[in-house]
Amino acid sequence: MTPASPRLRQSGQLPLRERKKLRTRQVLIDTSLKLFTERGFGGVTLDELCDAVEVSKRTFFRYFASKEDVALAPTQDVWRVFLDTLEACEPNNQRVMEVLQEALSSALDRMAADWAHRVLLSRRLAAANPSMDAHGLHFCRSTTRTALAVLHRRFDLATPDDLRPRLALDMLVAAFECALDDWVLQPAGHGRDDLAGRFHQACAALPHSLTLTAGLRAP
Secondary structure, three states: OOOOOOOOOOHHHOOHHHHHHHHHHHHHHHHHHHHHHHHOHHHOOHHHHHHHHOOOHHHHHHHOOOHHHHHOHHHHHHHHHHHHHHHHOOOOOOOHHHHHHHHHHHHHHHOOOOHHHHHHHHHHHHHHOHHHHHHHHHHHHHHHHHHHHHHHHHOOOOOOOOOHHHHHHHHHHHHHHHHHHHHHHOOOOOOHHHHHHHHHHHHHHHHHHHOOOOOOOOO
């Protein structure tokens, strides 16, 4: 099972045992991304990955459920930190969408500087491997359900069948995915701050997308 959200910038404050776990997890991620990038996702077996890191498959499964899980870990990590941040935030009658955007922006800011390079490798792999894409979709749905439960448990919202909190979460995910896609495709500027800037631009475009009109293009 994957451990709780890694506190990537505060790991030095953790007990020695937890720091060792985080290091092992990070080595698994870095090694998998390196091997998958060099040889293809299907060209590396789980046994070969474990041999490269010098850990047993039993140890691997303490951290990740599959090859897809470890390859997608960089992007999944920011959403785990997002959930932690959402759990701890104290909004002052803010709009739910603002709360969600601030929580994800804070999560991005908390990621280590070299995290962005791992995300770039991960996204490029996912684009070429449908099994990773399907795994990412499953994780996205699970994260959305968890975030929605946090919103209803912690905040004074309308009835549980109100669609607005779910739609706000879906729009947040869509904005982040748009930002990620644009960020990956750009020829340069693949830092964490570059991704955060594109995320802010995508969020700013959300209200305008709801009022966008369409007419037939002239022949």
